[in-house]
Amino acid sequence: RPAPPCTFVVFGGGGDLTKRLLVPAIYNLACAGLLDDGFSIVAVDWAELSSDILRAQFHDALQEFVARRGTSATVLRDDIWQWLHTRVTYLRGSFEEAETYDWLAQRVGGGNAVFYLAVAARFFGPIVDNLGTSGLTEEADGAYRRVIVEKPFGHDLKSARELNTRLLGTLRERQIYRIDHYLGKETVQNIMALRFSNGFFEPLWNRQNIDHVQITAAETVGVEKRGRFYEGTGALRDMVPNHLMQLLAMTAMEAPVSFDADAVRDEKSKVLKAIHSLMPEDVVRGQYTAGALAGAPVRGYRDEPDVAPESRTETYVAMKLNIDNWRWAGVPFYLRTGKRLAVRKTEIAIHFRHAPYALFRDTPVERLTPNIMIMHIQPTEGVTMQFGAKIPGPTVRLGGVRMKFDYSEWFSEGPSTGYETLIYDCMTGDATLFQRADNIEAGWRAVQPVLDWCDRPEEAPLCSYAAGSAGPVEADALLARDGRHWLGLT
Ligand code: BG6
Numbered sequence: 001r002p003a004p005p006c007t008f009v010v011f012g013g014g015g016d017l018t019k020r021l022l023v024p025a026i027y028n029l030a031c032a033g034l035l036d037d038g039f040s041i042v043a044v045d046w047a048e049l050s051s052d053i054l055r056a057q058f059h060d061a062l063q064e065f066v067a068r069r070g071t072s073a074t075v076l077r078d079d080i081w082q083w084l085h086t087r088v089t090y091l092r093g094s095f096e097e098a099e100t101y102d103w104l105a106q107r108v109g110g111g112n113a114v115f116y117l118a119v120a121a122r123f124f125g126p127i128v129d130n131l132g133t134s135g136l137t138e139e140a141d142g143a144y145r146r147v148i149v150e151k152p153f154g155h156d157l158k159s160a161r162e163l164n165t166r167l168l169g170t171l172r173e174r175q176i177y178r179i180d181h182y183l184g185k186e187t188v189q190n191i192m193a194l195r196f197s198n199g200f201f202e203p204l205w206n207r208q209n210i211d212h213v214q215i216t217a218a219e220t221v222g223v224e225k226r227g228r229f230y231e232g233t234g235a236l237r238d239m240v241p242n243h244l245m246q247l248l249a250m251t252a253m254e255a256p257v258s259f260d261a262d263a264v265r266d267e268k269s270k271v272l273k274a275i276h277s278l279m280p281e282d283v284v285r286g287q288y289t290a291g292a293l294a295g296a297p298v299r300g301y302r303d304e305p306d307v308a309p310e311s312r313t314e315t316y317v318a319m320k321l322n323i324d325n326w327r328w329a330g331v332p333f334y335l336r337t338g339k340r341l342a343v344r345k346t347e348i349a350i351h352f353r354h355a356p357y358a359l360f361r362d363t364p365v366e367r368l369t370p371n372i373m374i375m376h377i378q379p380t381e382g383v384t385m386q387f388g389a390k391i392p393g394p395t396v397r398l399g400g401v402r403m404k405f406d407y408s409e410w411f412s413e414g415p416s417t418g419y420e421t422l423i424y425d426c427m428t429g430d431a432t433l434f435q436r437a438d439n440i441e442a443g444w445r446a447v448q449p450v451l452d453w454c455d456r457p458e459e460a461p462l463c464s465y466a467a468g469s470a471g472p473v474e475a476d477a478l479l480a481r482d483g484r485h486w487l488g489l490t
Contacts, residue, residue: 003029003427005038007108011095011127012118013043014054017150019061021181022118025419027062028071030080034424040087042107044100051090058088070417095123101134110141114426116148124149125166132170139175146426148177151242152233153435156451157444164437177426178435182243184418186407187377189433191250191348192264194375194383201373202255204352206327212482214349215247217337217377218489220293221344222467223315227306234313236285236450239337241443242435245272247377248333249439251348252323261431265439272442276322278449284463284475285454286316288340291467298340298467312454312462315339318475320482321446332482336475340467342489346377349487369400372487381407 008026010018029035043054059081066076089107093100115131117124128147131137137145149167154160167176182188195201204210217239223230230238249268256263289300301307301315316338323333352371358364369388376382383405391399425433435443453460463472470489479485 002034002036003039003424004112005036006112006114006427007040007042008114008116008423008427009042009044009104009108010116010118011044011123013041013090014045014047014049014057015118017118018043019057020065021417021419022116022423023058023061024065024070025417025423027065027080027084028416028420029424030084031071031073031077032420038111040089042089042091042104044091044093044095044104046092046094049090049092051088054090055085055088059085065417072413095119095127096130098130098134101130101136105134105136108136110143112144112427114146114148114423116150118150121152121155124153124163128167128170137171137175144175144429146175146177146429147171148179148422148426148434150179152237153178153242153440154444155237157441157448160440160444164441168437173437174431176434176437177422177431178437178440179422180242180246180435181418181422182246182377183433183435184420184422185377186416186418187375187381188247188250189421191247191375196255205350207329207331209352210331211351211353212331212484213251213333213351214487215244215251215333215335215347216349216487216489217244217247217346218341218471219337219339219344220341222288222298222340223301223304223307225305227304230315231307231311231313234285234454235315235317235337235339236447236454240317240319240335241440241447244335244337245443245446246435247346247348248272248321248335251350251375252328252333254327259432261434262436264432265436269436269438269442271323271325272439272446274323274325274328275446276324278319278321278446280453280460282320282478283450283453283460284316284318284472284478285314285460286318286338286463286465286472286475287311287313288315288338288467289464291340291469293340293342293468300467301340314462316341316465316471316475317450318471318478319450320478334479334484334486336471336486338465338471342468342470344379345489347487348375348377349373350375351484363398368398374487 010022063076066073091103117127139145154163195205249271253267253271256267287301291298302309302311318336321333321335350373354365354368369386372386374384385403386400388398389401391397422433463474465472476486
């Protein structure tokens with residue numbers, strides 16, 4: 001069903017995110033018939049543009065997007081483009097001047113509106129204050145007013161709390177949609193479907209049967225043109241309190257009583273709050289040095305543009321977390337994420353315990369094939385189960401085998417940007433896939449001890465790893481100490 005009519009206002013509408021992701025996602029929604037005729041886009045930005053120029057830019061971006069097969073069509077659908085382009089307006093204006101908001105108030109009138117903050121984080125507070133002062137956040141006669149906030153939501157626990165307080169000074173919690181684009185990924189949403197729509201996973205999903213969990217978000221890209229931003233951020237802030245904590249919460253939370261937004265978010269917060277306070281020996285920070293990827297030489301982080309030659313910013317982080325509750329006590333969750341690693345791969349691997357004793361004379365229990373269930377998030381999307389089987393032949397010999405469910409083989413749905421569901425959900429008022437204030441704060445709380453050590457460099461050593469490798473050897477030692485090892489990054 002199409003979402004109700006709405007003016008979709010994008011602050012930062014001339015920027016990269018809008019062209020690369022938001023407009024393609026809106027195009028896909030239009031193709032799927034999920035937008036009402038009363039839908040329109042207002043892009044607000046500083047740049048010297050006009051509506052016509054912006055439309056032309058959107059057209060180019062969409063053509064590129066379709067060529068990348070971001071949609072089920074192979075060419076840009078003209079009927080959809082005709083429908084969409086007349087609905088795009090550009091407003092050149094400052095995010096901090098009343099004039100911008102007066103214009104918007106006139107344009108939006110009494111209708112529904114989504115305000116998407118695709119801007120640098122320092123503007124989140126001022127924009128919401130201004131929306132409030134101009135009356136744009138008031139919901140009258142059944143119309144809704146919602147604000148989507150991009151990341152980074154805060155810089156640490158204190159600033160995240162302050163930002164929440166500031167936004168909640170103007171908006172009600174139910175009007176705030178804090179985005180984590182990982183929650184828009186089909187395979188991340190599938191974690192809940194897998195766990196809670198099947199009978200055979202959940203009975204095993206606990207400390208009696210699970211030995212440990214590995215969550216990996218490995219990237220091959222470096223910091224690209226984002227050196228300045230990344231220098232003040234680092235891998236920990238960039239990926240852990242948000243994306244990795246969401247993956248952890250989806251994997252470890254209790255079954256919610258319903259799929260109601262608050263029921264799901266209550267469970268996520270509970271499990272994030274149960275993360276045991278981190279100790280320095282459970283964290284490894286690394287930074288890439290020069291190396292090679294796909295046969296081509298790659299420079300080290302300190303040689304990237306806008307990066308200090310003595311930079312101590314981490315581009316890799318690995319950590320061991322313990323969750324203090326009845327389901328997970330004693331089951332470590334190992335997390336790792338980094339740039340310029342050997343492969344691009346995001347996955348969650350559930351390592352089950354061995355069979356209780358070795359029935360097979362020649363195969364000691366520790367040599368049995370580990371039972372692992374891997375939820376592949378990207379680039380491949382699916383689930384693999386690894387287990388032992390008898391190798392055909394007259395003698396009993398065991399070998400490891402894999403059973404694989406591949407999304408692309410089973411479902412013919414066109415690929416997506418990951419923003420379609422999130423935008424549609426916001427327009428229809430479903431906040432399940434967005435982070436509530438307490439979710440965000442719980443993610444920051446979990447990593448805050450590490451941020452505190454980083455302020456005292458002697459307590460937060462920085463290891464190095466060659467670009468194109470699997471990460472610092474110290475990260476291997478983190479698991480080896482527990483008699484475990486990471487799944488290979490190949
Ligand atoms: C973003 C980070 O939030 O997520 C980037 O700022 C990172 O540094 C990106 O590259 C990873 O997202 P994805 O969807 O490519 O895994």
